[in-house]
Amino acid sequence: MSTDDDWGREYAHLAASDLRRPRDLERFAAAAYLTGHDTDATAALVRAHRIARRDGDRPAAARAAFWLGLHLVLRGRPAQGGGWLTRAGRVLDEDDVDCVERGYLLIPAGLAAIANGGIADARDRFESAIRIAEHHADQDLLTLARLGLGQAAVRGREYAAGRRLLDEAMVAVTADEVSAVVAGIVYCAVIDACYELYDIDRAQEWTAALSEWCEGKPSLVPYRGQCLVHRAEILRRSGSWGDAMELARQAEERLGGQPALGAACYELAELHRLRGDRAAAETYYRRAGTWIGEPQPGLALLRMAQGRIDAAAAAMRRLLPSVADDTARCRLLAPYAEIMLAAGDLSAARSAVDELGRIARTLGSRWLAVTVHHQRGLVLLAEGATDAALGELRTAWLGWRDLGTPYEAARARLHAGLVCTAVGDEDAASAEFDAAHQALAALGAIPDAEHARRLGQQARARGTLTGRETQVLRLVAAGRTNRAIAVELHLSEKTIDRHVSNIFVKLGVSSRAAATARAYERNLVQYPTETGG
CATH class of the missing domain: 1.10.10.10 (Winged helix-like DNA-binding domain superfamily/Winged helix DNA-binding domain)
Structure with a gap:
């Protein structure tokens, strides 16, 4: 762990030094990585590995190979990174030495097991890493292993246990007990897990902590781009769309060719779609797709906004059955239900909302619970159950308001206005539409604001027979x-x-x-x- 937050000064000092020991070269590699000098970081770790091999120091050789492999994977080079991780394991296999590096090599092995669905195998590897970390009193390894256990628990649908483990890993970070490289890895992984669980409150809390951590380290580079994407999403949800757009653009510039660029492009696409710039949204969804695969559900929602309901429905009908994991499906189910309603498939919409309700209860997500009230209200409206629909939409509006999400709150009022129209209460309908229009216009949600304005005019006209x-x-x-x-x-x-x-x-x-x-x-x-x- 470093007590020096000025990694730029550390990098400059070490770059001017004649470094010959693996530990010094690793220190330089960390400073180079944290300040964005990736080529220097790679060269330093390669040299550290070679010196350690020459001197017969297998733990040091494995350690350099491990960090080199990890840096390459984080920079979007999984083949090269995997090769170095394999070499690290082979170096240790040459001798039965008891060293902490064996624990570090269990971390990528555990993550690979999670990716392949081997949750029990992953858990065994992370627990073994914890034992090694405790034996050698290595806080970096201990924190990475607890992070891995939390990720395994989440993927194994042990959501409460997963949250506890992730929070415990974050305690070591916020207490400044780990190195800067490990701190950045844990921050990003925990925040990603919070979004995966739709635990928006936790995501906001840890994103604010990450932002503060980054600001306290002026030379830090690798995590600033990802941090900006998370901050942009939170600002979008809270209604500060202009600030969100600026941060997402900064993230796009800083991330360059890193995998997280896909998330930045997707966030930009979402903002452009909501503001009505459909051409720009299309461009950014396509760019996001080169990194993250299908940019859904945003692209399907764009198609619906363009009036291409059949295309939107076809995409979602094809995609949803191919996604098995609950935490991945819950990202798709609400947009799927809305698109199915637009396509006239009431049964599919109802089924999607019911499934989303089950997942929301399992995850314990406030955000998803409010989403279920909103979508259920739309389904009930389509079924003609207007009293029940209005109750669900009123509950959704209150929930969105409490969560501080003005866009979703405004849409709930717009949909409540549709219920009032359906029962002939034009005065109430026009009040709902006007409130929705005012909120949507303030956000810059031009298409939705215009729709609400037209509905309000029509409601007033219907309510004023001569x-x-x-x-x-x-x-x-x-x-x-x-x-x-x-x-x-x-x-x-x-x-x-x-x-x-x-x-x-x-x-x-x-x-x-x-x-x-x-x-x-x-x-x-x-x-x-x-x-x-």
């Missing part, structure tokens, strides 16, 4: 034909035709039967009462 239109509607509800109404009111039949057409537009109906139902809802006419003797 006196003559009200008179005509009463006669329509009484079963009169347009010709009969014209005779009774001493007007031309053409004029009555125009009044009836305007009434249909204002009420949002397309038939005389529907207009009659609205007349009863507004108490413009009375339901007939039965009399008998």
Whole structure:
């Protein structure tokens, strides 16, 4: 662990020194890596490995090979990194020496086991690493092993245990008990795990801690780009879209050819989509796809915004069955449900929301729980269960408000307005639409704000029938034909035709039967009462 936060000064000092010992070269490699001098870091570790091999110091040779392999993997060169990690293991196999380096080599082996679905194998390797770390009193290894155990628990669906282990790993970081390289690795891994679990509160807390840590180390380079992506996502969720865009652009510049560039491009694509710049969103989704595979569900939501409902639905129907892991599926299920509703597949939407509800309960995620209320409200609205739909959407609005997510809160109000429209309460509908429009416009969500504005105008128009239109509607509800109404009111039949057409537009109906139902809802006419003797 270093007590010197100025890694730039450390790098310059060591670069000017005649370094001959593996430990000194490793120190220089760490300073070079942390300040963005990757080529120097690689060269120093290669040299440290060769010197240690020459001198017969197998633990030092393995240690240099391990860190070299890890740096290469983190820089997006898994083949080269894997080769050096294999060499590190081979060096130690040449002698049965008891050394802490054996524990370090268990870390990539455990991560590989997780990737291959071998959770029990991964757990065994990380627990062995913990024993070695405790025996040698090596805090870096101990922290990496606990991080690995937490990741294995999450992938093994032991979510509560996973959170505890991840938090424990972070304690060592925030207490400044580990080296800067290990601290950066743990920060990024824990934050990624929080997002994977949709534990947005934890993600925000640890991202703020990572940002503070980075700011305290002015020369630090590797984790600043990833940190900016996480901060950008949090700012987007909290409604500061301009700041989020700026940070995501900075991350794009800093990450260069690193794998995390895909996350930066995806975040930029999301921001452009929400703000209505569909061409830019398309470009960034494509760029993200070169690093992260299919840029979903964002690209499908873009297709829906473009009116290409069939394309959006086809993409999601193809993708969802191929994703087995719950934590990966929960990213897709809410957009899938919304797209299925737009495509008219109510059964698929209902099934997706039910599954998301199950996952939300398992993960214990507040964010997902509120998402379920919102999506269930939309499904109930499509099913015609307006009272239940309004209750779910009101709950969702309160939840989004408490979570500090104004975009989602505004959409919940917009959807509540649709429920009010469905039951003929145009005053309440226009109030919901106006509130949604105001919030969405403030965010810069131009397409959604315009949609809310139009819906508000239509609701007000439907709620303001003229006196003559009200008179005509009463006669329509009484079963009169347009010709009969014209005779009774001493007007031309053409004029009555125009009044009836305007009434249909204002009420949002397309038939005389529907207009009659609205007349009863507004108490413009009375339901007939039965009399008998």
